[in-house]
Amino acid sequence: MPHLPPVPLSWYLVLSAILFVLGVAGFLYRKSIITVFMSIELMLNAVNLSFVSFSYQLRRIDGHIYSFFVMVVAAAEAAVGLAIILTVFKNRGTLQIDEVDSMKR
Amino acid sequence: MFGNFQPHAAEYLRFLPEIVLCVFGIAVMMLEAVTNEKQKLSLGVISLIGIVAAFAANLWSHTDLGAAFQNMLVVDNYGIFFRGLVLVVGLLCVLASFSYLQREGAQTGEYYALILFSLVGQCILATASDLIMVFIGLEISSIATYILAGFLRDDPRNNESALKYFLLGSFATAFLLYGIAWVYGLAGSTNLDEIRRVLEQPQRMSIVAGLAAGLIFVGLAFKVSVAPFQMWAPDVYQGAAAPISAFMSAGPKAAAFAVFFRLFMTSFRPIDARWIPLVWGCALLSMIVGNFAALVQTNVKRLLGYSSIAHAGYILVALTAASSIGVSAAMFYLASYALMNIGAFVVISYIAARHERHVRIEDLAGLGYREPVTAALLAIFVFSLIGVPLTGGFFAKFYVFQAALDSHLIWLTVLGLINSAIAAYYYLKIIVAIYMREPGEAVAELPAPAASLRAAIWASAFGTLILGIFPSSLLSFVSISASSFR
Numbered sequence: 001m002p003h004l005p006p007v008p009l010s011w012y013l014v015l016s017a018i019l020f021v022l023g024v025a026g027f028l029y030r031k032s033i034i035t036v037f038m039s040i041e042l043m044l045n046a047v048n049l050s051f052v053s054f055s056y057q058l059r060r061i062d063g064h065i066y067s068f069f070v071m072v073v074a075a076a077e078a079a080v081g082l083a084i085i086l087t088v089f090k091n092r093g094t095l096q097i098d099e100v101d102s103m104k105r
Numbered sequence: 106m107f108g109n110f111q112p113h114a115a116e117y118l119r120f121l122p123e124i125v126l127c128v129f130g131i132a133v134m135m136l137e138a139v140t141n142e143k144q145k146l147s148l149g150v151i152s153l154i155g156i157v158a159a160f161a162a163n164l165w166s167h168t169d170l171g172a173a174f175q176n177m178l179v180v181d182n183y184g185i186f187f188r189g190l191v192l193v194v195g196l197l198c199v200l201a202s203f204s205y206l207q208r209e210g211a212q213t214g215e216y217y218a219l220i221l222f223s224l225v226g227q228c229i230l231a232t233a234s235d236l237i238m239v240f241i242g243l244e245i246s247s248i249a250t251y252i253l254a255g256f257l258r259d260d261p262r263n264n265e266s267a268l269k270y271f272l273l274g275s276f277a278t279a280f281l282l283y284g285i286a287w288v289y290g291l292a293g294s295t296n297l298d299e300i301r302r303v304l305e306q307p308q309r310m311s312i313v314a315g316l317a318a319g320l321i322f323v324g325l326a327f328k329v330s331v332a333p334f335q336m337w338a339p340d341v342y343q344g345a346a347a348p349i350s351a352f353m354s355a356g357p358k359a360a361a362f363a364v365f366f367r368l369f370m371t372s373f374r375p376i377d378a379r380w381i382p383l384v385w386g387c388a389l390l391s392m393i394v395g396n397f398a399a400l401v402q403t404n405v406k407r408l409l410g411y412s413s414i415a416h417a418g419y420i421l422v423a424l425t426a427a428s429s430i431g432v433s434a435a436m437f438y439l440a441s442y443a444l445m446n447i448g449a450f451v452v453i454s455y456i457a458a459r460h461e462r463h464v465r466i467e468d469l470a471g472l473g474y475r476e477p478v479t480a481a482l483l484a485i486f487v488f489s490l491i492g493v494p495l496t497g498g499f500f501a502k503f504y505v506f507q508a509a510l511d512s513h514l515i516w517l518t519v520l521g522l523i524n525s526a527i528a529a530y531y532y533l534k535i536i537v538a539i540y541m542r543e544p545g546e547a548v549a550e551l552p553a554p555a556a557s558l559r560a561a562i563w564a565s566a567f568g569t570l571i572l573g574i575f576p577s578s579l580l581s582f583v584s585i586s587a588s589s590f591r
Contacts, residue, residue, distance in 0.1 A: 013290075023279065027276055033268070033272075043283070044279055044282065047285075047286050050283065050287070050290065051286050054290035058290070060293065062295070066237055066285075066289070066295075069240070073244045076248055077248060077275055080252060080271065084252075084267045087258045088264045091261045100265050100268060100269075101265075102261060102265060103262065103265060103339075103343050103344055
């Protein structure tokens with residue numbers, strides 16, 4: 001098996017930046033509430049990738065632990081968020097973000 | 106390393122307010138299961154006791170300042186001030202909620218427990234000295250508040266408010282976290298003082314540091330509803346239950362501003378040439394957007410939502426000053442803003458009637474004839490929001506603009522003063538409605554305010570007037586607290 005050079009840090013960071021930007025774009029341009037919510041999760045996972053690769057580069061363990069913190073919080077947020085989305089669907093029967101706008105004026 | 110991981114007893118005592126709030130919050134959740142419909146109000150009283158106990162623990166922690174849990178938290182005068190402020194906010198909101206929940210038929214234990222948990226997060230934010238604690242505190246506070254915003258789950262406006270708050274709040278969190286990740290990669294640490302030490306060395310990738318600070322700025326700007334990241338605030342404040350709007354516009358906001366100032370005045374101080382222009386622009390934009398949009402509002406809660414954006418702009422003026430005078434001015438501003446804004450929202454929650462039918466400006470018509478005392482107190486809050494002398498709002502604005510002038514921000518001061526003159530127009534519409542219109546249908550059927558509601562309104566008004574007549578009582582404390590930021 002040939003010896004492969006290690007993947008440099010910058011590749012991970014670029015990938016993480018691309019994922020983050022995809023998440024932002026999804027948040028801004030998607031119309032379904034569930035997709036918007038998934039875009040936020042994508043952003044959080046991009047952050048996790050940065051944390052882990054920085055942690056590996058710095059030879060410190062705390063970045064790995066931070067990524068677990070992020071996962072735990074994201075899980076709590078998902079539980080609350082899906083419950084909120086469910087009540088919106090129950091009351092309005094729609095998951096299109098543009099149709100949830102009863103408060104202009 | 107692992108040998109000294111066991112925290113010292115003194116560290117737990119510094120952390121006592123949070124512990125007390127957690128214990129009471131869990132107790133309320135447990136008791137919720139074994140109480141019947143009539144006993145639910147006692148859960149509210151228990152949480153009130155919990156907040157008072159946490160406040161006492163906070164005062165007592167003043168005797169033993171210092172760091173806790175491996176420098177994750179630092180209990181200093183600044184932290185104690187903001188912990189005290191959010192606890193007062195929580196106290197007033199719980200008091201105001203008793204009769205509101207009774208009226209809506211939604212008296213439950215979870216509501217009070219969620220307020221307590223949210224306060225835990227805000228207390229952690231006030232004392233956080235590590236970016237990870239900032240993240241954890243912000244999320245504890247936010248997740249509880251998302252639920253509170255949509256607490257009346259059969260009300261479509263409540264749902265919408267919670268949905269918008271949740272989506273934009275988590276979007277903001279992602280930005281904040283991405284900034285934290287970059288700061289961690291750059292400085293090799295998430296401790297605020299450590300970051301400052303790294304950034305003080307010249308030529309340490311200051312463009313990347315500026316970008317990371319910018320991401321954190323975006324995240325926090327969403328949380329404090331500063332333009333151009335303010336779009337959620339009016340919808341959320343309008344849709345949520347009035348006592349919760351009061352809570353959201355004061356508590357989480359004060360805590361987020363506490364972090365904002367601590368972060369930018371310590372960690373990012375060495376690169377202030379990069380962030381001051383950004384903050385300058387956002388301060389001006391918030392004042393303009395908030396005040397001009399508020400001019401055309403007819404819904405009082407929405408109007409207060411826009412006015413809270415403008416007030417966030419005034420507070421950012423103090424950050425632009427980037428001095429310890431600016432920090433103490435912002436602390437004073439947040440204290441008086443919290444009192445007057447909660448007071449105004451609580452009076453609105455009283456007039457709103459069941460399902461918040463009466464929340465337009467014309468619904469306030471004739472309040473001065475029907476309920477002269479409540480109307481006079483509302484007038485005090487509105488005058489304080491304008492910034493009339495003898496109210497806390499006057500000295501708040503005065504100190505902020507004085508701090509700005511001290512830092513030679515002449516244009517920002519001039520534009521800010523013009524803005525606060527424009528703001529007087531929409532606030533005075535409320536005064537006109539109260540005193541110069543015939544009582545309408547909304548006011549005619551108004552019952553006398555409940556005792557708890559009266560207590561909340563009187564306490565806010567009393568605080569607003571004390572800050573306006575004896576500002577030095579608080580000012581001396583905030584100047585000492587802010588003197589650690591240089």
